[in-house]
Amino acid sequence: MAAIAISWLRDADQALRQAKAQSKAALLDFSAAPM
């Protein structure tokens, strides 16, 4: 079975807009790891 990949957005404001529209929580991951 293929592993599920997370579709990370790269724009915090876009994520917050989508969260509001879908009534879901947003998860902001501040990272220094290679992307």
Added chain:
Amino acid sequence: MAQFISSEFIPVKIHVKEQPETFKRFGAQWTPTLLVMSPEGVECHRIEGFLPADDLIAELALGLGKVAFKREDYAEAERRYRFVYETYPKFDKAAEAVYWAGVSRYKSSNDAKKLEETEKQLTTKYPGSEWARKGSVWAHS
């Protein structure tokens, strides 16, 4: 982990070298830092530093409880907090989840018995914890 994050959140990754201004805007001073935000854009939970997968899922689940509580959806908050302490009873913050599940039950019912029951649960399962001490005020309330 990936399934949990994908199903429960709108996830966004912000790299320190690409978006230092976004780090500043949200007060992220270390990596990794994870913020759980309500749909209204209010920060409800902050996780700073690396965590093993199980601890991270428990932290994110706790954050979802805080989101529901912030939105005054106390039935959902209780369900989220209960998931944390039932699924991860040895998680460092399980006692905190028990405490807030009890507060959520009280908020839903306005029945002080719910707090008394929670105090018993805390002293039985997590004696000596900070949250048992906080709940001690509910004994025989």
